Amino acid sequence: MYRSKSLNRRRAATARTPVTISIVLMLLALAVVPVWAAPARPFPEVIPLPNGWQPEGIVSGRGTDFYVGSLADGSIYKGDYRTGAGEILVDAPPDGRIAVGLAFDPRTDYLFVAGQTLGEAYVYDTITGESVAKYNLTLRGAGFVNDVIVTKDAAYFTDSFQAQLYRLPLAPDGSLPPPGIVETIALPAEFGAAGFNANGIEATPDGKVLILVHSGLGALYRFDTEFEETIEIELGGATVNFGDGLLLEGKTLYVVQNQLNEIAVVQLAPDLYSGEVVGTLTNENFDIPTTVAGFGNALYAVNARFGTPATPDTEYDVVRLLQW
Numbered sequence: 001m002y003r004s005k006s007l008n009r010r011r012a013a014t015a016r017t018p019v020t021i022s023i024v025l026m027l028l029a030l031a032v033v034p035v036w037a038a039p040a041r042p043f044p045e046v047i048p049l050p051n052g053w054q055p056e057g058i059v060s061g062r063g064t065d066f067y068v069g070s071l072a073d074g075s076i077y078k079g080d081y082r083t084g085a086g087e088i089l090v091d092a093p094p095d096g097r098i099a100v101g102l103a104f105d106p107r108t109d110y111l112f113v114a115g116q117t118l119g120e121a122y123v124y125d126t127i128t129g130e131s132v133a134k135y136n137l138t139l140r141g142a143g144f145v146n147d148v149i150v151t152k153d154a155a156y157f158t159d160s161f162q163a164q165l166y167r168l169p170l171a172p173d174g175s176l177p178p179p180g181i182v183e184t185i186a187l188p189a190e191f192g193a194a195g196f197n198a199n200g201i202e203a204t205p206d207g208k209v210l211i212l213v214h215s216g217l218g219a220l221y222r223f224d225t226e227f228e229e230t231i232e233i234e235l236g237g238a239t240v241n242f243g244d245g246l247l248l249e250g251k252t253l254y255v256v257q258n259q260l261n262e263i264a265v266v267q268l269a270p271d272l273y274s275g276e277v278v279g280t281l282t283n284e285n286f287d288i289p290t291t292v293a294g295f296g297n298a299l300y301a302v303n304a305r306f307g308t309p310a311t312p313d314t315e316y317d318v319v320r321l322l323q324w
Helices: 005-032
Strands: 046-048 055-060 063-072 075-082 086-088 101-107 110-114 118-126 133-134 145-150 154-159 164-167 183-184 198-203 209-214 219-224 229-232 243-249 251-255 261-266 275-281 289-295 296-303 318-324
Touching: 046 075, 055 101, 055 110, 055 243, 055 251, 055 296, 055 318, 063 101, 110 145, 145 198, 145 229, 154 198, 198 251, 229 289, 251 275, 251 289
Parallel strands: 055 289, 198 243, 243 289
Antiparallel strands: 046 318, 055 063, 063 075, 075 086, 101 110, 110 118, 118 133, 145 154, 154 164, 164 183, 198 209, 209 219, 219 229, 243 251, 251 261, 261 275, 289 296, 296 318
16 A cells, blocks of 8 residues: 655654653653752851950841950951851950940941940951041040941941930941041930940931930930930830840841840831830840841840850850841
């Protein structure tokens, strides 16, 4: 019987089709077989710092970097949230500095450091570890320069002994002012009372409003940077006693209460004139935490261990816990 060549070709193609499909399906199946890699290593719950470090301030930097200052000699430690590893970035400046509160400016990679009773502020380059600038904010021994926050146009420092803030104006690109360019801003009288007063400081993303905590009164304050107006934030009768470092995430404010080994969670009103303490966070590893930084959905609090004698062998660490 006569068959055309075209018909033979069609039948040959039809005969090969099931084989071809089988091969394709097999290749697809192999392509979607999961490659089981080792599970990702979880972020460490406790990150050790060098023995004898005497930490107080902590701040997040680029990526998974963080920085912790030393009360002992003004050194700066650079660590990694992911691995828990780290190294000393600034090693005991020769002029006898103290490092308390810290703030990081991503525009310049500069680290701003409060200098406690020395009345000074320092700026370091976190890429090189070099000291970029030093500012005299107040007379040595007169105040207690405690914490710092950087906004788009200034760095603000608190003073726990004197009723005033210090402002270093910054250029839009984060450039620093020359030495001696420091503004002093008066605060209400309660910030100059005997005892420990202004402590932690935070800022809204636009820098128009600062939030201060008064450690002695256990109160929060709203500071308008344009009109330099300070008003207590109404908390419905609640207090944040022993308030230390602050962290603002949206309208949620975290207030470290150092001696209580807790972090108060305050839900602020949109205008920041009032708020509600909605809960507290704690951790079995807390040992007088002083300040807190945020990364992802976690908080990182540094243990100052003020109740433990500080020796060269005393252990210190940073504790991780989930946000509210």
